[in-house]
Amino acid sequence: MLHNIRQYQVPLQKYMAMMDLQERNQKLFYKLLIDNVEELLPIVYTPTVGEACQKYGSIYSRPQGVFISLKDKGKVLEVLRNWPEKNIQVIVVTDGERILGLGDLGCHGMGIPVGKLSLYTALGGIRPSACLPVTIDVGTNNEKLLDDEFYIGLRQKRAIGQEYAELLHEFMTAVKQNYGERILIQFEDFANHNAFDLLEKYGTTHLVFNDDIQGTASVVLAGLISAMKFLGGSLADQRFLFLGAGEAGTGIAELIALEISKQTNMPLEETRKKIWLVDSKGLIVSSRLESLQHFKKPWAHEHEPVKELVDAVNAIKPTILIGTSGQGRTFTKEVVEAMASLNEKPIIFSLSNPTSQSECTAEEAYTWSQGRAIFASGSPFDPFEYGDNVFVPGQANNAYIFPGLGLGLIMSGAIRVHDDMLLAAAEALAGQVTQENFDKGLLYPPFKNIRKISAHIAAEVAAKAYELGLATRLPPPKDLVKYAESCMYSPAYRTYR
Ligand SMILES: NC(=O)C1=CN([C@@H]2O[C@H](COP(=O)(O)OP(=O)(O)OC[C@H]3O[C@@H](n4cnc5c(N)ncnc54)[C@H](OP(=O)(O)O)[C@@H]3O)[C@@H](O)[C@H]2O)C=CC1
Ligand SMILES: CC(=O)C(=O)O
Numbered sequence: 001m002l003h004n005i006r007q008y009q010v011p012l013q014k015y016m017a018m019m020d021l022q023e024r025n026q027k028l029f030y031k032l033l034i035d036n037v038e039e040l041l042p043i044v045y046t047p048t049v050g051e052a053c054q055k056y057g058s059i060y061s062r063p064q065g066v067f068i069s070l071k072d073k074g075k076v077l078e079v080l081r082n083w084p085e086k087n088i089q090v091i092v093v094t095d096g097e098r099i100l101g102l103g104d105l106g107c108h109g110m111g112i113p114v115g116k117l118s119l120y121t122a123l124g125g126i127r128p129s130a131c132l133p134v135t136i137d138v139g140t141n142n143e144k145l146l147d148d149e150f151y152i153g154l155r156q157k158r159a160i161g162q163e164y165a166e167l168l169h170e171f172m173t174a175v176k177q178n179y180g181e182r183i184l185i186q187f188e189d190f191a192n193h194n195a196f197d198l199l200e201k202y203g204t205t206h207l208v209f210n211d212d213i214q215g216t217a218s219v220v221l222a223g224l225i226s227a228m229k230f231l232g233g234s235l236a237d238q239r240f241l242f243l244g245a246g247e248a249g250t251g252i253a254e255l256i257a258l259e260i261s262k263q264t265n266m267p268l269e270e271t272r273k274k275i276w277l278v279d280s281k282g283l284i285v286s287s288r289l290e291s292l293q294h295f296k297k298p299w300a301h302e303h304e305p306v307k308e309l310v311d312a313v314n315a316i317k318p319t320i321l322i323g324t325s326g327q328g329r330t331f332t333k334e335v336v337e338a339m340a341s342l343n344e345k346p347i348i349f350s351l352s353n354p355t356s357q358s359e360c361t362a363e364e365a366y367t368w369s370q371g372r373a374i375f376a377s378g379s380p381f382d383p384f385e386y387g388d389n390v391f392v393p394g395q396a397n398n399a400y401i402f403p404g405l406g407l408g409l410i411m412s413g414a415i416r417v418h419d420d421m422l423l424a425a426a427e428a429l430a431g432q433v434t435q436e437n438f439d440k441g442l443l444y445p446p447f448k449n450i451r452k453i454s455a456h457i458a459a460e461v462a463a464k465a466y467e468l469g470l471a472t473r474l475p476p477p478k479d480l481v482k483y484a485e486s487c488m489y490s491p492a493y494r495t496y497r
């Protein structure tokens with residue numbers, strides 16, 4: 001199969017071959033993915049999954065996952081009960097409104113829950129039959145899709161307000177009724193005007209987290225903890241600037257502020273002041289407070305208005321620059337050079353996916369900083385040769401976190417997700433980074449060790465769940481890492497006697 005897949009030159013063809021294999025021989029699909037994770041992750045996940053979603057209607061061959069549309073109102077439970085597998089442990093659900101940095105792809109966003117759940121199995125060892133991809137179809141505002149003969153979803157503008165909230169509520173209620181209290185629901189790629197509200201609304205009644213807000217925060221914090229470990233210094237000494245103040249940007253900012261507050265005993269309101277964000281209107285400052293969306297308000301600090309990113313860099317003098325704007329090539333030469341003139345080792349993360357939306361490329365970060373940048377990106381970049389050095393950029397992607405986080409929640413029978421679990425996951429991931437990794441330029445351990453890494457993350461998350469009294473699987477196992485490993489699905493063929 002690997003030989004076959006390597007015959008294809010075009011990544012999308014490799015993706016289609018992998019999806020075919022997943023349908024035809026699930027065990028072989030996972031065997032291939034696990035044994036060749038660094039080669040195949042960019043195919044089943046970012047960046048290729050982005051292109052697959054953009055072309056989902058025309059490459060569509062078989063249905064994947066469950067679509068729940070406005071037309072199913074009143075019978076969502078019945079729809080869920082039609083799914084052939086009964087023992088579901090994880091649902092990844094999207095409404096397709098913010099697919100990676102590609103915008104509203106409506107039902108074609110189904111590629112994302114399908115891809116994320118493949119990683120739950122391959123990277124985190126959750127049984128494939130326990131994974132359920134769901135897309136909520138409330139329409140799309142993407143005119144191109146509405147006119148596309150191959151669009152697979154409802155041909156109408158997105159439902160909003162009460163109509164939207166009622167369908168989501170029926171879904172959340174039906175899920176708990178059908179699968180019980182311990183079903184894990186991961187919200188994925190919702191637009192921010194729904195994402196924060198859904199998380200707040202269901203965070204206290206369901207085992208739920210938002211991957212873009214919380215999973216991303218944990219992976220970035222892990223990268224920063226490992227940067228501090230190898231470069232010296234503490235997070236409290238840093239100044240942070242974000243381009244993009246949405247789910248990823250404010251989610252990361254809040255977890256960093258929380259970590260600094262825990263490390264220093266400073267109040268959260270104080271630690272937030274070390275963190276600045278720029279949105280499409282410029283630096284978020286107190287004079288804009290009235291007009292800001294609620295999730296931006298905590299970041300409106302005293303400062304005169306600044307419009308351009310490069311001017312914000314020169315005004316704030318950040319040591320760490322993080323891109324979460326969904327806009328490609330926004331870390332210009334001027335911006336990277338400004339970071340390099342302010343810092344001996346500027347830390348630059350271009351987190352936006354897929355590759356086309358990355359704020360800068362690895363080559364640009366290393367070249368414009370004369371090889372001094374500590375760089376990581378959301379989508380993978382090849383190693384880059386600069387002078388006598390070969391730099392290997394780390395992949396700061398929530399794929400490091402959610403499989404292990406999910407495994408930890410499931411194996412402990414957790415009933416709620418707590419911020420301390422995200423902090424624990426970040427510490428566990430950072431703990432897996434070696435000096436050898438860092439010497440190559442990596443702030444993250446290589447993906448080839450991901451199942452071991454996920455077991456460590458799961459163990460720390462489960463330990464937190466027990467400590468917080470949120471675990472229901474009692475008594476706790478003695479060795480949580482070993483227990484995590486023993487729970488993991490492996491695509492091994494049975495021997496026949
Ligand atoms: N690496 C990873 O693991 C992850 C990466 N991501 C990526 O992060 C990106 C953003 O996702 P998310 O936070 O959910 O999206 P949101 O839509 O919630 O936020 C995007 C933010 O970027 C701002 N923005 C847009 N254009 C510009 C611009 N030209 N200049 C400055 N700011 C701009 C928006 O400003 P305004 O508010 O004014 O509209 C908004 O604050 C996506 O590309 C996604 O793929 C997301 C999750 C995980
Ligand atoms: C990685 C991810 O979750 C995103 O780009 O949305």
Ligand SMILES: [Mg+2]
Binds near residue numbers: 100189211212
């Ligand atoms: Mg996402």
